[in-house]
Amino acid sequence: MYSYIEGKLTEKNPAFVVVDCNGIGYMINISLNTFSKLKDKDHFRLLTHLAIKNEATTPVGFVLYGFADQEERNLFRQLISVSGVGNSTALLMLSSLTPEKLYSAIIHNNPSVLQSVKGIGAKSAQRIIIDLKDKLEKWEISPEIISVTHNTNKDEALSGLTVLGFNKIASEKALNKILEKHGADLPVEVLIKEALKIL
Secondary structure (H helix, E strand, O other): OOOEEEEEEEEEOOOEEEEEEOOEEEEEEOOHHHHHHHOOOOEEEEEEEEEEEOOOOOOOEEEEEEEOOHHHHHHHHHHHOOOOOOHHHHHHHHHHOOHHHHHHHHHOOOHHHHHOOOOOOHHHHHHHHHHHHHHHOOOOOOHHHHHHHOOHHHHHHHHHHHHOOOOHHHHHHHHHHHHHHHOOOOOHHHHHHHHHHHO
């Protein structure tokens, strides 16, 4: 329903932020990882995930979760696909571990890292690894990729390349290589031109 929400951060703390978007304040739950990336910002774009909360003790409601980058949101969505891992647990995992550490623990079959998160026991850790290892191995997450993910020029360049018919994953890898080599300040046009040399 909502892909992202961008606006003025009117309230922020390690658990949630309030984003003023055209006079409407959206309360969005976040991880500590995301909080660390926006705590010095007054204006920010958060990628979002909308969950429907339907519990016996509370009326049906909508809960928004926000993420500083695509990798973190993807990890969150993968985690909640595992039986027994709810939204709160997934967010806690992303607050306790960086996305790259979480990714690494899963693909390298390291349940002890997952068990370091409060509430994750041996069975849950093994279930997460069994369910997600094969899926995440295709991602190739690295600290470098995560550090350059929230880049408006990169996002626009990626959109342009996919419109031109190039594979999104291959295009993103090419853009990450360029950004790692030349820095994050390249204009959209230059990013696309350089990516076309690689693709």
